[in-house]
Amino acid sequence: MRGxxxxxxxxxxxxxxxxxxxxxIELAATGMERGDGGPFGAVIVRGREVIGRGWNRVLASNxxxxxxxxxxxxxxxxxxxxxxxxxCDIFVNCEPCPMCLAAIHxxxxxxxxxAASRDDAAAIGFDDARIYRQVCLPPxxxxxxTHQVERQDALRIMQQWPTLASxxxx
Numbered sequence: 001m002r003g004x005x006x007x008x009x010x011x012x013x014x015x016x017x018x019x020x021x022x023x024x025i026e027l028a029a030t031g032m033e034r035g036d037g038g039p040f041g042a043v044i045v046r047g048r049e050v051i052g053r054g055w056n057r058v059l060a061s062n063x064x065x066x067x068x069x070x071x072x073x074x075x076x077x078x079x080x081x082x083x084x085x086x087x088c089d090i091f092v093n094c095e096p097c098p099m100c101l102a103a104i105h106x107x108x109x110x111x112x113x114x115a116a117s118r119d120d121a122a123a124i125g126f127d128d129a130r131i132y133r134q135v136c137l138p139p140x141x142x143x144x145x146t147h148q149v150e151r152q153d154a155l156r157i158m159q160q161w162p163t164l165a166s167x168x169x170x
Contacts, residue, residue: 024043026041028056032056037060041056042091043072044075045091051080055068067096068093070099073090084107089112089113090109094116099131
């Protein structure tokens with residue numbers, strides 16, 4: 001009996017994953033065909049309802065952050081009126097880059113499901129390996145020259161945040 005429930009749950013999960021991944025892949029094709037950007041699409045789902053959609057819009061918007069995941073997160077947050085997407089799942093046709101993976105964590109999405117890997121993306125010219133390596137290094141060892149200045153002045157402003165009415169944690 002227990003195994004049957006698990007099998008039907010797994011079948012239902014697999015069907016759900018296929019359904020929403022197909023939509024993410026369709027969005028990737030749409031954006032690519034329009035010339036908006038690379039072949040990447042994403043959907044954010046709460047239960048069975050799609051609450052956010054996006055495809056890569058880097059070229060269309062001249063915005064290097066307009067990746068499919070970021071566009072979908074912005075769409076979902078706008079639709080529900082909240083910057084947290086806890087309880088929601090994201091489906092992306094390709095493994096997210098470090099920026100998008102961080103955004104997925106910041107949005108507090110419950111799960112991430114992807115199809116193609118970062119190696120598949122690298123094979124067509126979207127290679128994030130350098131960025132993955134760089135984010136793990138201490139600032140002084142990164143390839144991008146990084147400098148810290150005026151820390152005390154910055155801290156004075158930052159320390160005011162918790163005392164402000166708008167200083168909600170996120």
